[in-house]
Each structure stands twice: as structure tokens, then as C-alpha cells.
């Protein structure tokens with residue numbers, strides 16, 4: 001099939017796809033396995049909504065860049081010479097060559113390797129060799145991609161007219177992020193994991209902790225396994241954990257109220273393009289961080305924080321990010337689809353920019369819990385992908401604790417509906 005054939009096929013598929021959802025149930029296998037649905041997803045979701053791609057800490061200096069692949073698009077995310085974050089299509093305006101071919105690096109100007117057209121870091125065409133007298137350089141700057149930084153988290157949108165509801169998201173989320181001062185952080189570690197599963201299975205897996213108690217022994221040292229349960233539905237075996245949770249929550253609320261830190265739950269996981277969930281929640285154990293005993297992994301706290309006991313400020317943004325901001329570090333995840341059955345999960349650990357490895361933090365202590373948790377989740381997602389590919393697969397019903405998964409699938413179906421109008 002040529003590219004020209006593929007587009008109408010994917011589009012016509014999308015006119016019916018959203019009708020194939022049975023409320024309260026997982027999706028049909030085809031949603032996770034079909035290359036045509038994958039193309040629809042790139043078009044309906046990843047080309048139209050705000051996508052989380054990086055943290056500002058990854059491009060601290062003018063000229064620092066990284067490249068992001070979304071479907072057939074490649075985008076350069078960089079800090080320009082005026083220190084502004086920019087996103088530019090990675091396509092030369094001469095004959096279309098990819099410009100930057102590395103995953104990250106730094107540039108003075110952006111020089112095309114083919115015939116050396118040269119662009120400044122804001123995308124302006126500076127040099128184009130010998131051209132006809134009528135050639136107007138100002139018409140051939142690199143195409144800009146919509147970009148915004150929300151308190152140091154960089155989002156891009158490939159659409160010409162990005163969803164405007166992100167303004168509202170930004171206004172509501174920024175007070176939660178502000179105390180963690182991501183503008184004064186550095187990358188302590190970053191790990192890319194290619195999961196053998198559809199991107200939706202990766203997100204769905206993240207949206208429930210039904211599997212945490214049995215599946216994540218390290219994470220549940222500090223993450224309360226009662227996540228997702230309504231208080232009246234908590235099974236008897238989890239009641240001791242729930243009692244600890246209530247006590248820790250009460251203390252966390254006091255600590256936040258004393259300091260004016262936002263902590264209330266915002267849960268808007270469907271019904272609009274820029275869907276989010278935000279809350280500050282207590283951690284078990286020492287209550288400071290995602291480590292094996294809950295103690296802080298970094299001695300130097302983020303921003304100007306005066307207490308390590310701030311639990312986790314968790315931010316989820318559909319379609320492709322979840323993240324946790326503790327007092328001592330932040331761990332952020334981006335999910336990028338590679339193929340119907342392959343997904344890139346990038347995990348980035350941020351610490352205070354002045355923290356010194358070996359003195360203020362130990363890398364293994366900092367990263368241990370989430371490295372293990374990610375590996376466990378990758379296994380769950382791979383097995384799920386294998387199962388939904390099996391002809392015997394039939395979508396089963398969601399449990400009440402899986403209401404976030406249900407909301408995610410609802411949001412996804414809304415995006416399909418939008419392109420089929």
C-alpha cells in the first residue's frame with residue numbers, strides 16, 4: 001500500500017471506529033494490533049492534541065536540542081539564541097531533507113547536510129547558497145510547531161489550531177508545580193524503554209493500580225495499594241494500609257495548608273482534548289519519596305522547599321504523560337507510539353540543579369524503584385499485547401477500580417469521534 005492509499009483507508013476506518021466501543025469494557029483487539037488503527041491514532045490523537053515531549057532541563061543552554069518522532073513527523077525541540085523554547089519541523093525547506101538526525105545535541109545554527117541551507121535556532125533561513133535573484137529567504141524559514149512550556153514541562157502540538165483548553169489546564173496546574181521549581185532542576189537520569197505493546201495498553205496499564213499489589217513489590221513500599229478504590233470498596237486485607245493512608249493524608253494536608261501548596265484532586269479525564277488528573281497524595285513509609293523506605297533520595301530539596309514530607313504531586317495528561325513530583329526529585333514519563341505494537345516510554349529523573357551525584361544523591365537509590373516498576377509494567381503490557389492479538393480475546397468488563405482506564409478509553413473514543421465528523 002502506498003502512502004497515498006493509506007490516508008483515505010485510515011480516515012474511512014475512523015468514521016466507524018468510535019462506534020465499536022462497548023461501554024464499561026476493554027476495547028476490541030484490533031484497536032491494539034491494526035496498522036490502520038495506528039494511523040488513525042496518529043492522526044486523531046497525536047497530531048491534534050498537546051503531546052508531552054521533554055523537560056526544559058534537557059535543553060538548558062541556547063542551541064541545545066532534541067528530536068521527537070511522532071508518526072511520520074520529526075520535530076526539533078530546542079532552546080533558541082534568545083533562550084526561548086521552540087519546536088520546528090525537522091524538514092529542510094529546500095528539498096525536504098531531514099536536518100538533525102541525532103536524538104539530541106547542540107547547534108550554533110541548523111545546517112542541512114544535503115546542500116547546506118542554514119537556519120538560525122529560531123528557524124529563520126540565513127544562507128541558501130546561490131539562488132535566483134527573485135529568491136526571498138524570508139519565505140523559507142523552518143515551519144514552526146506549536147510549543148509551550150508548562151512550568152518546565154514542554155508540550156508540542158502538530159495541529160495548525162491546537163486545542164485552546166490547554167490555557168485552562170495551565171492555569172490550574174501551575175500552582176501545583178510551582179513549589180517544585182522545575183526551572184531549577186537538572187536531569188539526573190533518563191531511560192528509554194521500548195515496550196512491546198500498543199501505546200493505549202501502556203497508558204491503560206498506568207491508569208490503574210489493580211495490578212500494583214501483586215505486580216509491584218518495590219513501588220508498593222511507598223505507593224498505597226488502595227489507589228483507585230472507593231473507601232467502601234477497600235478489601236479487608238488492605239484496611240491496615242488504608243488506615244496508614246488516612247493518617248498520612250491528614251498530615252500532608254496540614255503541611256500543604258500551612259505553606260499554601262495546592263493539593264486538592266482535579267480529575268478531568270474525558271470530555272475535552274486536554275484531559276488531566278492532578279493531586280498531591282501521601283506516600284507510605286517515611287513519606288518523603290519514591291524509594292524503598294520512603295526516605296528522600298536527594299538531600300538537596302527542589303526549589304526552596306523546607307520539608308521533605310510532601311508526598312507525591314502526581315500529574316497525568318492525556319494522551320501521553322504521567323509524572324510524580326516529590327520534595328527531593330521529580331520523575332516524569334512520556335509515552336510515544338512507534339508502531340501498532342511498539343511504544344517508547346521515556347523516564348526522566350530530575351533533581352535540584354545544584355545537587356551533586358555521590359554527595360547529595362546516589363543514582364541507584366534515586367532510580368531503583370521506577371526502573372524495577374517500569375520493567376514489571378513492560379512485562380504486563382507485553383503479555384496484554386500478546387493476549388489481545390489472540391483470536392480468542394474478547395473484551396472483558398472493567399472493575400470499579402479501573403474507572404481511570406474507562407475514562408481514558410472514553411477520551412480516546414471522543415478523539416476518534418472528532419475526526420469522523
Ligand code: FES
Nearest residue numbers: 092094095112115
Ligand atoms: S535539502 Fe536541505 S539544503 Fe537541500
Ligand SMILES: [Fe+2]
Nearest residue numbers: 205211216377
Ligand atoms: Fe504498573
